[in-house]
Amino acid sequence: MDFMQDPLWLAGLALAMAFTGLASGLLAGLLGVGGGIVIVPVLFSVFPLFGIPEAVQMKLAVGTSLATIIPTSIQSARKHFAKGTMDVPLLRSLVPSIAGGVLLGTLLGVVVAGSAHTAVFAVIALAVALNMALTGVDWRLRDSFPTGKRRHSIGTFIGAVSAMMGIGGGTVGVPILSMFGAPIRSAVATASAFGVIISIPATIGFVYGGWGNPLLPPLSLGYVNLIGFALIVPASLLAAPWGVKLAHSIPPLLLKRLFAAFLGLTVLRMFWSLAS
Numbered sequence: 001m002d003f004m005q006d007p008l009w010l011a012g013l014a015l016a017m018a019f020t021g022l023a024s025g026l027l028a029g030l031l032g033v034g035g036g037i038v039i040v041p042v043l044f045s046v047f048p049l050f051g052i053p054e055a056v057q058m059k060l061a062v063g064t065s066l067a068t069i070i071p072t073s074i075q076s077a078r079k080h081f082a083k084g085t086m087d088v089p090l091l092r093s094l095v096p097s098i099a100g101g102v103l104l105g106t107l108l109g110v111v112v113a114g115s116a117h118t119a120v121f122a123v124i125a126l127a128v129a130l131n132m133a134l135t136g137v138d139w140r141l142r143d144s145f146p147t148g149k150r151r152h153s154i155g156t157f158i159g160a161v162s163a164m165m166g167i168g169g170g171t172v173g174v175p176i177l178s179m180f181g182a183p184i185r186s187a188v189a190t191a192s193a194f195g196v197i198i199s200i201p202a203t204i205g206f207v208y209g210g211w212g213n214p215l216l217p218p219l220s221l222g223y224v225n226l227i228g229f230a231l232i233v234p235a236s237l238l239a240a241p242w243g244v245k246l247a248h249s250i251p252p253l254l255l256k257r258l259f260a261a262f263l264g265l266t267v268l269r270m271f272w273s274l275a276s
Contacts, residue, residue: 009050010218010227016046017228021068021235026243027262028236036167037128039065039232040121041266053215056223058117060216062109062166063206063223066199068232069168073195080189087182087190090145097152098169098197101159106202109164110209110223115274121165122270124172125263131175133260143181158194163202169194 024038043061052060080086109117145151158172165171173191178184203224210222219226250258 013050013217014227014231016050017225017231018235020046020228021232022239024068024232025236025239027259028240028243036065036069036162036165037125037171037263039068040166041125041269043228044118045269050217052217055114056210056213056215058114058121059109059206059210059223060220060225062117062121062164063203063210064225064228064232065166066163066203066206067224067229068236069166069195069199070203071233072236073168073192073199076192077196080192083189085185085189086193087186090182091190091193093151094155094158094194095197097155098159098194099201101156101161102163102198102201103159103205104156105160105163105165106205106209108160109166109202110205117164118270119274122267122274124161124165125270126267128171128175129260129263129267132263133257142179145177145180145182159198162194162198163205166202168192169198 020039020042023042027038040058040061043064044057047057047060048054077086081088108120112120146154154176158169158176161172162169169191170188173194174184174187177187177190182190207222207224210216210220210224213222216223217225
C-alpha cells in the first residue's frame with residue numbers, strides 16, 4: 001500500500017476525481033438525475049485502476065458519493081422550495097420512514113461484504129434502467145400516493161436503497177413519486193429534499209463505519225475520500241449547465257432511453273466484476 005503515498009499516484013487520483021465530477025455534472029444536467037447514480041459507477045470503474053483493494057472499492061465509492069450529495073442536495077432543495085413546487089405535506093409525512101430507511105441502508109452498506117454491496121447496487125440499478133427504458137415520460141401506476149403503512153413502507157424503501165447505493169433522493173424518489181401521480185416538477189422538487197434527509201446521516205455512518213480501515217487510500221475519513229469530495233462537487237457544478245443546454249436539443253423520451261443505456265452498461269460492468 002506504500003504506492004498510495006506517491007505524489008504522482010495522488011495527482012492521478014485527483015485527476016480521476018475531477019473527471020468523475022465533470023461526467024457526473026454533465027450527465028446529471030443532461031438526463032435530470034442525481035449525481036450519485038453516475039458518481040458511484042464511475043468511481044467503481046476508476047478505483048481498480050489505482051490499485052485500491054476490491055474489498056473497499058464499492059464502500060468508498062458510495063461513501064464519497066454521499067458526501068458530495070450533501071451540498072448539492074441542500075442547494076437544490078432550497079431552490080425548489082423557493083419556487084413553491086415542493087409537496088411539503090407529503091415530504092413531512094415521509095421524513096420519519098425515510099430516516100429509518102437511511103439508518104437501515106447505512107448499516108447494511110457498511111456491514112455487508114464488498115461483493116454483496118456491488119450486487120445490490122447492480123440489481124437496483126438494473127431495475128431503474130428497465131423503468132427508464134420501458135416506460136413513457138408520463139407513465140403512472142395510480143393518481144395518488146398511498147397512505148398509512150404503505151406510505152411508510154415506500155419511505156423506508158427510498159431511504160434504505162438510496163443510502164446503500166450512495167445516491168440522493170432523485171434516482172429512486174422521482175420515479176416513485178411520478179408513478180403515484182405527482183407532476184414531474186413536483187416529484188423532482190420533493191425528491192430533492194429526500195437527498196438532504198438521506199445524505200447527511202448516511203455520510204456520517206460511512207465515515208464511522210470505515211474509520212481506521214488500513215485498506216483505504218490517503219486523505220480518507222472512513223469511507224469518504226476527501227480528494228473526491230473536494231474535486232467532484234465543483235467539477236459537477238461546472239459541467240451541469242453544459243448538460244442542461246444539451247438536454248434542450250434532445251427529446252425527453254430519448255433522454256430516458258439514454259439514461260437506461262448508461263445504467264445498463266454499468267450493470268453489465270458490475271456483474272462482470274462479480275463473475276470474474
